[in-house]
Amino acid sequence: xxxxxxxxxxxxxxxxxxxxxxxxxxxxxxxxxxxxxxxxxxxxxxxxxxxxxxxxxxxxxxxxxxxxxxxxxxxxxxxxxxxxxxxxxxxxxxxxxxxxxxxxxxxxxxxxxxxxxxxxxxxxxxxxxxxxxxxxxxxxxxxxxxxxxxxxxxxxxxxxxxxxxxxxxxxxxxxxxxxxxxxxxxxxxxxxxxxxxxxxxxxxxxxxxxxxxxxxxxxxxxxxxxxxxxxxxxxxxxxxxxxxxxxxxxxxxxxxxxxxxxxxxxxxxxxxxxxx
Numbered sequence: 001x002x003x004x005x006x007x008x009x010x011x012x013x014x015x016x017x018x019x020x021x022x023x024x025x026x027x028x029x030x031x032x033x034x035x036x037x038x039x040x041x042x043x044x045x046x047x048x049x050x051x052x053x054x055x056x057x058x059x060x061x062x063x064x065x066x067x068x069x070x071x072x073x074x075x076x077x078x079x080x081x082x083x084x085x086x087x088x089x090x091x092x093x094x095x096x097x098x099x100x101x102x103x104x105x106x107x108x109x110x111x112x113x114x115x116x117x118x119x120x121x122x123x124x125x126x127x128x129x130x131x132x133x134x135x136x137x138x139x140x141x142x143x144x145x146x147x148x149x150x151x152x153x154x155x156x157x158x159x160x161x162x163x164x165x166x167x168x169x170x171x172x173x174x175x176x177x178x179x180x181x182x183x184x185x186x187x188x189x190x191x192x193x194x195x196x197x198x199x200x201x202x203x204x205x206x207x208x209x210x211x212x213x214x215x216x217x218x219x220x221x222x223x224x225x226x227x228x229x230x231x232x233x234x235x236x237x238x239x240x241x242x243x244x245x246x247x248x249x250x251x252x253x254x255x256x257x258x259x260x261x262x263x264x265x266x267x268x269x270x271x272x273x274x275x276x
Contacts, residue, residue, distance in 0.1 A: 002143035006134045009111070009119050011064070013134055016109045016121040019060040020130070023053045023091060023107045024123045027098070037099055043165040045095050050074050053091035057109065061087050068111075073217045081216065081244060085113045090217035092125075094193035096165070103127075104191040106199075110220035112243075120221030120228075122195045131199040133221075133228035141203050148231040149204035152254030157185045157207035159255070160197035164213035170271045174212070177266035194248075198222030201250050202229035208251030208259050210236075212271075216243050223250070232256040235273050236263050245273045 001017060027049060036048040054074045061068070069086040087109065092098050094105030103126040111119040122131040131146075133139040139146050151157060159181055163174070182188050189206070191197060194214050200206040202225045223233045223242060234240065236247040238260055249259050264272075 004132060004140055004143055006137045008137065009134050012111050012119050013121070013132065015061060015064045016111065016119055017130065017132065019057045020107045020109050020121045020123045022060065023057050024125045024128065026053055026056060027092060027105075027107070027125050031098065031101075041166055045099055046074060047092070047095060047099060049098070050092050050095055053107070054089060057089050057091060057107075058087075061089075061109075071216060073215065076215075076217075081112065081115055083114060085111065087111055088217050088220035090195065093122075093195040093218055094191075097192045098125075102192065104193050104196055106193050106195045108195040108217060108221045110224065112220060117220065117224035117227075120224035122199050122221050122225065124193075124196055124199070129199075131202065131222070131225050133202075133225040135224065135228070137228070139202055139225045139228035141199075146203040146229050148201060148226070148229050148252040149207045150252070151207050152252065154184050154255065154258055155186065157255050158187050158189060158205070159185050159251075159259070160189050160191065160200055160206045160209040162190055162192065162194055162197065162211040162214075164211075167213040170212070170267065173267050173271065177262060180262065180266065194218040195222040198226050198233075198250055201231055201252075202226045206251075208249070208255035210249040210259055210263065212236075212247050214246055214248060219243060219248055223248070226250045234260070236260070236267065237272055239273065241273055247273050 072089040090108040098105040120133045233250045235245045
């Protein structure tokens, strides 16, 4: 594993990178074998690989930092983000892709402290790409520094999004927004993993990204990676409730601002988070 020089959170970063790499290897191995699949809710898949990998990550992090709190997709009890140190983990972001063999799914590990992101690691399993960030120290893809794209005009922008699998209440408005953006941008993409989408913003593949009905473990690591790559991450009203507000928009400064305007045009106010 290549060295990334940082002055803060060195041990936490090293542990998160190791845990994510080990988890990705387990996922690749298990994908070649039979695995169980069940539904947690409408269209909400979980595999026994998700569960096993989350336990593997938790054991590795707990061994190194036994006093830290924990939030994981497969073990979350609905608790709110604590004030202290907490690891926020998605063992497989893109479980539906993993289940069907579609090649975009990620391991996402973040450390938050004082309700602020401090360390973020995302490994896209099939490409074996590692995205990393430390608060105030920058962002990297496979140990190379990355920054968001400089393309500011919507007509030159590639924009990522996602569609909620079990929350269709605002689908008509969301489709109208998607239709408009399809006409006004270079193109739209929906890989199926919010963590990967955000990392694509961070390294300049996408100029912007927006989605709703997301959970903290989907965005906790990748949101920091975008910020440390020079991008902007907010909720749909431009506020800072993007971790647990279930509404996120990210991009370089120009595209982020433009996407906020379009969201306000097409999405009814009743679907937007309150402005704080």
